Amino acid sequence: MPPISPQPTRAASPADARVRRVVVLGCAGSIGTQTLDAIRHINGLHDRGRFPHRFEVVGLATGRNVEAMIGQARSLGVTRCAIAEGSYKVEGIDLDSGPGSAERLVRETECDLVVGAIVGVAGLPGVLAGLERGVDIALANKETLVAAGSVVIPLARRTGARILPIDSEHAGVWQCLMHAAGPDYAPPHEAPQSVHRVTLTASGGAFRGRDPADLTDATPDEALVHPNWDMGAKVTVDSATLVNKALELIEAHWLFGLEADRLDAVIHPGSVVHALVSMKDGSVIAQMGTPDMRTPIMRSLTFPGVSPEPLAPLDLIGAGPLEFRPIEGSWRRAIDLGFRAIRAGGDAGAVFNAANEVAVRAFLDRRIPFGRILDIVESVCDALSPAPAEELGSILEADARARAHADSLVGSP
Structure with a gap:
C-alpha cells in the first residue's frame, strides 16, 4: 500500500458547501444501486427545497459489471470510474482498471464521503484509502471490520474520519446510541x-x-x-x-x-x-x-441531518406482532x-x-x-x-x- 500522505484536515469541500461529493465503491451491486437510488431521492428533495444538501457522485467502482457502471456514470454525469477485472476504453470517462483501481480512485478523487460496498476483503484497500485521507466512510462492507478492525478503527481515530454504518442492524444500533451519546455521535x-x-x-x-x-x-x-x-x-x-x-x-x-x-x-x-x-x-x-x-443508506448519507421524506415508511399496523x-x-x-x-x-x-x-x-x-x-x-x-x-x-x-x-x-x- 502506498505511504500515507499526512492530511491535517478533511478533504476540501467545494465552494458550495451544500454539495456533498460521493465515491461509490461496489456501484453495480445491491447496496451500490440502492445507494444511487437514495441519492436520486435526496437530490429530488433538495430540488424541491426540502433538504439543504445536494449529492454529486464523483466516482464509481465495480468488480466486473462494466455495462452497469457505465450506464450509471452516463445517467449521473460521472467521469471517473474504476473496474477490477478487464480493461476498457470508454469515450468521455476516465476508466482505470486492475485490482488496485478502486483504491486509486479514492486516493485521486476529491470527495466528502466514500460508500464502501465492495463485497469481501477486496473492499478493504479502498476503505483504508478513504480513512487515510480523513474522509468519512459509509460502510456496507462488513468484512472490512471483521478482518481488519484492529487496523481500521485506530486509523479512523487518528485521522478523524467517521465510519457511518449502512448495514441495517448497525445503523439501528448507531441511531439508538445517538439517544444515549448525543445527535453527533458516530x-x-x-x-x-x-x-x-x-x-x-x-x-x-x-x-x-x-x-x-x-x-x-x-x-x-x-x-x-x-x-x-x-x-x-x-x-x-x-x-x-x-x-x-x-x-x-x-x-x-x-x-x-x-x-x-x-x-x-x-x-x-x-x-x-x-x-x-x-x-x-x-x-x-x-x-x-x-x-x-x-x-x-439514507441515514448515513444525510448524517447528522435526517431526510424529511422516507423512501419506504413503516406501517406499524401492517407490520403485525413483533x-x-x-x-x-x-x-x-x-x-x-x-x-x-x-x-x-x-x-x-x-x-x-x-x-x-x-x-x-x-x-x-x-x-x-x-x-x-x-x-x-x-x-x-x-x-x-x-x-x-x-x-x-x-x-x-x-x-x-x-x-x-x-x-x-x-x-x-
Whole structure:
C-alpha cells in the first residue's frame, strides 16, 4: 500500500458547501444501486427545497459489471470510474482498471464521503484509502471490520474520519446510541458506559424454523430465497447459515467498542426491529423500520441531518406482532464462532471471514453441499491459531492462509 500522505484536515469541500461529493465503491451491486437510488431521492428533495444538501457522485467502482457502471456514470454525469477485472476504453470517462483501481480512485478523487460496498476483503484497500485521507466512510462492507478492525478503527481515530454504518442492524444500533451519546455521535467512538448490552436481530434467513439436520443437502436455489431482504447472493447465503449475524457481531464489537459479553443476537422473523440497546437502568431502546436497505443508506448519507421524506415508511399496523426467538441448538454454531473470534482477537476475524468466503463460493458453485459450509469454516478456525494483527500485511497473510486451507478442504470429501 502506498505511504500515507499526512492530511491535517478533511478533504476540501467545494465552494458550495451544500454539495456533498460521493465515491461509490461496489456501484453495480445491491447496496451500490440502492445507494444511487437514495441519492436520486435526496437530490429530488433538495430540488424541491426540502433538504439543504445536494449529492454529486464523483466516482464509481465495480468488480466486473462494466455495462452497469457505465450506464450509471452516463445517467449521473460521472467521469471517473474504476473496474477490477478487464480493461476498457470508454469515450468521455476516465476508466482505470486492475485490482488496485478502486483504491486509486479514492486516493485521486476529491470527495466528502466514500460508500464502501465492495463485497469481501477486496473492499478493504479502498476503505483504508478513504480513512487515510480523513474522509468519512459509509460502510456496507462488513468484512472490512471483521478482518481488519484492529487496523481500521485506530486509523479512523487518528485521522478523524467517521465510519457511518449502512448495514441495517448497525445503523439501528448507531441511531439508538445517538439517544444515549448525543445527535453527533458516530463510530469509531465507543458506546457510552451507560449501555449494558447491544442486541442485533436476525431474520433467520431462507431456512428459519427448519432443523439444520434436514438441510445438509440444501441447494443454492433454496438458500437464495430470502423471506424479507433483497440482497446479493453471498450475504443471502450467510443469512441462511447465520454467519451473517456472526460477522455483524464482530463488526459491532469494532464499531462500538463492545466486548462479547455486551453483545447478543436474537431471531426476529419480521425484520422490523433491527437493533435493541439495553441500558444499565433497565430501559431498552429499539430501532424499527421497513426491511429496505435504502433507509439505513439514507441515514448515513444525510448524517447528522435526517431526510424529511422516507423512501419506504413503516406501517406499524401492517407490520403485525413483533416476535423474538432465541438462537438455539445447532443454529447457534455460527454465532459461537463469531464470539470465539471476538474473544481471540488478532487475526481470528480475518481467518473466520476468509474461510467462510471460500466455503460460500464453493456452495454457490455447487462444489459442496450447504451442510459443509460451517464444517469448513470451523475446521479452518481450529487449524489456524490466532496471531497478532496490527498492520494490513499480517491480516492479508492470515486471509491467504485461511483461504488456502479452506480450498484444500473444499476439494476433500
